[in-house]
Amino acid sequence: MKITRTQVGIVGAGPAGLMLGHLLHMAGIDSVIVEDRARDYVIERVRAGVLEQGTVDLMIDSGVGDRLQREGLSHDGFSINVYGKLRRIDLAALTGRRITVYGQNEVVKDLIGARMATGRALLFEVADVAVHGLKSSQPGIRFNHNGELQEIRCDFIAGCDGFHGICRPSIPEDSIRIYERVYPFAWLGVLASAAPSSPELVYSRHARGFALFSMRSNAVTRLYLQCAPDEDLTQWPDNRIWDELLARLGNDDGWKPNVGPITQKGVTGMRSFVVEPMQYGRMFLAGDAAHIVPPTGAKGLNLAMADVWRLSRALAEHYQSGSDALLDRYSDDCLQRVWRAQQFSWWMTSLLHRSDTGNPFDSRRQRAELEYVTNSLAAMTSLAENYVGFPIAHEFAGELEKTVLS
Ligand code: FAD
Numbered sequence: 001m002k003i004t005r006t007q008v009g010i011v012g013a014g015p016a017g018l019m020l021g022h023l024l025h026m027a028g029i030d031s032v033i034v035e036d037r038a039r040d041y042v043i044e045r046v047r048a049g050v051l052e053q054g055t056v057d058l059m060i061d062s063g064v065g066d067r068l069q070r071e072g073l074s075h076d077g078f079s080i081n082v083y084g085k086l087r088r089i090d091l092a093a094l095t096g097r098r099i100t101v102y103g104q105n106e107v108v109k110d111l112i113g114a115r116m117a118t119g120r121a122l123l124f125e126v127a128d129v130a131v132h133g134l135k136s137s138q139p140g141i142r143f144n145h146n147g148e149l150q151e152i153r154c155d156f157i158a159g160c161d162g163f164h165g166i167c168r169p170s171i172p173e174d175s176i177r178i179y180e181r182v183y184p185f186a187w188l189g190v191l192a193s194a195a196p197s198s199p200e201l202v203y204s205r206h207a208r209g210f211a212l213f214s215m216r217s218n219a220v221t222r223l224y225l226q227c228a229p230d231e232d233l234t235q236w237p238d239n240r241i242w243d244e245l246l247a248r249l250g251n252d253d254g255w256k257p258n259v260g261p262i263t264q265k266g267v268t269g270m271r272s273f274v275v276e277p278m279q280y281g282r283m284f285l286a287g288d289a290a291h292i293v294p295p296t297g298a299k300g301l302n303l304a305m306a307d308v309w310r311l312s313r314a315l316a317e318h319y320q321s322g323s324d325a326l327l328d329r330y331s332d333d334c335l336q337r338v339w340r341a342q343q344f345s346w347w348m349t350s351l352l353h354r355s356d357t358g359n360p361f362d363s364r365r366q367r368a369e370l371e372y373v374t375n376s377l378a379a380m381t382s383l384a385e386n387y388v389g390f391p392i393a394h395e396f397a398g399e400l401e402k403t404v405l406s
């Protein structure tokens with residue numbers, strides 16, 4: 001068996017694992033990243049699109065933001081289509097902050113490029129990954145790579161392997177607590193070769209259910225439709241998808257998305273999930289490995305970035321001063337932001353989706369809330385503040401105070 005030694009062993013080369021490896025490199029800390037998928041698969045996987053200002057700042061400040069600054073689409077606001085009436089949420093005017101549309105796969109591509117330039121280890125297509133010795137001073141990651149059994153011995157392990165990874169399930173059940181909610185609907189998402197017909201996102205509440213208009217570039221539109229969790233994609237030929245999207249997104253002023261060839265489609269389940277604490281011995285969980293939000297609030301990738309920024313800072317303190325104060329607080333500090341995002345994502349989801357509870361009271365109540373949120377300055381400000389996100393590099397109490405007082 002080949003044995004390698006590093007300071008931090010990172011499982012997973014999604015945004016969390018790659019950004020952690022990058023920030024550790026900037027702090028002079030060595031790491032090895034192992035990923036079970038192929039490099040092209042990781043780069044091409046279509047997922048998030050909305051970056052908070054904090055994520056954009058982190059990319060720029062750590063030297064991986066050049067292409068993001070050139071190609072990212074900066075948005076001052078978005079709209080909510082309330083049963084045909086378009087209401088704009090002016091993020092910039094309400095908060096002084098904006099969001100940037102830049103595909104998660106582009107973020108991953110930039111981070112892989114930066115990793116390659118450092119010469120530090122990033123192994124794709126590893127198999128049978130397992131972690132061990134988590135409570136010892138030298139935990140390890142074992143896996144097969146190119147037919148050879150390997151072990152990485154490290155000071156710490158970062159579990160950045162997403163919701164279906166192996167790190168979280170390696171923690172004894174009685175050492176963690178799981179909070180979870182599964183929704184009775186899902187999103188059917190498509191990528192279309194069509195110029196976006198609006199410069200900003202449109203979240204739509206229609207009698208037939210939720211729909212979302214987003215984009216990836218000036219030539220590519222990204223769209224989602226509320227569907228059943230077990231929706232059969234074979235029942236959705238392209239013309240049925242467009243009929244439904246046009247019906248749900250079109251508004252009373254005649255706006256509708258441009259139609260074009262659909263190049264990718266998939267169904268995404270909706271779940272809220274948190275594990276507490278986000279640590280077991282010398283293994284720290286970050287990103288989707290520790291928490292999942294329904295995508296309505298566009299928070300998942302941004303939370304992953306905030307986690308690894310904290311973890312990199314805590315590990316840097318450990319190596320520079322020998323203090324574990326930040327490592328000991330890692331889980332508590334992350335969970336404050338995580339629960340804020342959980343509450344917001346749950347709220348956005350229940351505000352915008354059709355839920356067939358069978359009780360007409362629920363749809364009337366939801367409509368009243370939609371009217372309030374798109375007409376009251378106070379309610380719009382709260383929505384905007386949560387949507388643009390809180391700065392990453394500030395303590396939470398300070399952030400809130402700053403936002404409220406400014
Ligand atoms: P992942 O991206 O899941 O990365 C984990 C990595 O670990 C993967 O590369 C995986 O292959 C690898 N891995 C898994 N198991 C193993 C193993 N055993 N060994 C080695 N490697 C392993 N978030 C936003 O902020 N804004 C949005 O607009 C947004 N929209 C979304 C839309 C959709 C349709 C979906 C599905 C998600 C969206 N999200 C959004 C959420 C966002 O995509 C995730 O939160 C983000 O990918 C989390 O990053 P991560 O690195 O923690 O996990």
Ligand code: PHB
Nearest residue numbers: 048049214295296297298
């Ligand atoms: C996306 O562009 O993929 C996207 C945008 C906003 C969301 C979720 C996904 O809330």
